[in-house]
Amino acid sequence: MIVEVVDDAAATLASALETHLAHLQGGGRSPRVALTGGTIANDAYRLLGADPGVDWSRVDLWWGDERFVPEGHADRNDQQARDAFLDRLGVPASRVHPMPAHGCSQSLAEAADGYATGLPAEFDLVLLGVGPDGHVASLFPGFAQLDETQRLAVEVFGSPKPPPERISLTFPALNAADQVWFVASGEGKAEAVSRALAPEGSVHQTPARGVRGRVETRWILDPAAASHL
């Protein structure tokens, strides 16, 4: 576990992401990445494109969770990523794997199951934001989705963070990753971060405890988010 406390978590994430993608591509891989939603991640996405060593036509992108609203809606994590960097950096549509949108003619459960069938066997990198309640992706404290051991993607109703209907990858999918990088910024995340990193604790209370990279787990925090450690 690596914990980095930095002045600008978004800038650090953006540059670490590009360095890592360039490294993987230098070794001949086409990286498979699960993106997160959230304000800090989106701040980081807007900074991507600085490193000429990354070939953005050779990166496959999935999402760890998505808000189940119509395609193109400003609340969608995929739309936010399109606006922040996908279109600007010319990531080919064939390498972008968005979760289904509301209006797709499937139920939420069918949409989640359909998404699961297109996931890679493992990710090179999973990016995760953390909620003030300790949620990651759309896995919320006390929710039954935390106990899922078979399905790789699940439907979520009644999310405490709006909008209420979502699709989320589960722990089995998120944990099938070499690298898991968390990013958190601000005092509002401090308590959740300290619970996530405490030696003991419950995944049901703090879902962020439930995800670990096979090779490395990295926390990128600003001083406020790290203030309760």
Ligand SMILES: O=C(O)[C@H](O)[C@@H](O)[C@H](O)[C@H](O)COP(=O)(O)O
């Ligand atoms: O779709 C979402 O809402 C997210 O994927 C969610 O898990 C997010 O990453 C955290 O809530 C942190 O979000 P902030 O960075 O905005 O606090």
